[in-house]
Amino acid sequence: MTRATDKITLVLADDEAVARAGIRALLSQAEDIEVIGEAEDGFEAQQMVAELCPRILLLDLKMPGPRPVELAKWAREHSPETAILVLTAHHREVHLANMMEAGAAGYLKKENSAEALINAVRNAARGVVHFSEGQVEEIAHWKEEVGQKWESLSEREREILKLLALGARNQFIASELAITINTVESHVKSILKKLEVDSRQKAALWPVRNFPEETGGDW
Numbered sequence: 001m002t003r004a005t006d007k008i009t010l011v012l013a014d015d016e017a018v019a020r021a022g023i024r025a026l027l028s029q030a031e032d033i034e035v036i037g038e039a040e041d042g043f044e045a046q047q048m049v050a051e052l053c054p055r056i057l058l059l060d061l062k063m064p065g066p067r068p069v070e071l072a073k074w075a076r077e078h079s080p081e082t083a084i085l086v087l088t089a090h091h092r093e094v095h096l097a098n099m100m101e102a103g104a105a106g107y108l109k110k111e112n113s114a115e116a117l118i119n120a121v122r123n124a125a126r127g128v129v130h131f132s133e134g135q136v137e138e139i140a141h142w143k144e145e146v147g148q149k150w151e152s153l154s155e156r157e158r159e160i161l162k163l164l165a166l167g168a169r170n171q172f173i174a175s176e177l178a179i180t181i182n183t184v185e186s187h188v189k190s191i192l193k194k195l196e197v198d199s200r201q202k203a204a205l206w207p208v209r210n211f212p213e214e215t216g217g218d219w
Contacts, residue, residue, distance in 0.1 A: 093142035
């Protein structure tokens with residue numbers, strides 16, 4: 001039998017009580033893992049990590065409070081002994097890439113098996129950072145595609161794109177940047193071409209989808 005002092009302490013952060021109960025039930029299959037706290041938002045998760053110093057923070061991406069990337073960076077600075085594991089139903093390449101860069105130890109989907117989850121917790125507790133070959137390829141592909149498009153934009157086009165993401169109209173953009181409306185329209189056409197999108201709306205969504213931590217986009 002595993003001694004209490006040998007157990008892997010874990011804080012479970014998910015805004016859905018039913019999801020937390022299900023995850024706790026899966027983790028209960030492992031005698032060496034102990035859930036010592038449950039948080040329903042990022043603020044509670046941050047507080048519990050600070051107070052309880054768990055070995056693992058098992059984190060969902062869709063919660064109120066600090067963004068997952070911010071929470072992971074905070075934990076790395078203020079509680080370096082706590083490893084961050086992502087367990088989510090909301091998968092996009094940008095989320096995967098950002099959490100890896102923020103120092104997460106792994107990224108799992110909620111449909112993964114109990115065995116996969118338990119193994120990931122144990123590996124993270126040992127200091128092992130594991131992203132599958134497929135995940136690494138996803139991240140590389142995302143960075144290449146997004147990075148190339150972003151680098152193709154001029155500084156002025158980037159400024160305009162950020163304003164488009166905020167819903168700004170041409171007249172406001174022209175006033176804000178002290179340029180003419182015709183110049184704004186010309187830049188917008190260039191942005192659409194470089195991002196390979198066919199509408200202003202799609203261009204406005206591009207930074208929101210690819211840089212959600214900077215634009216207030218949807219996690």
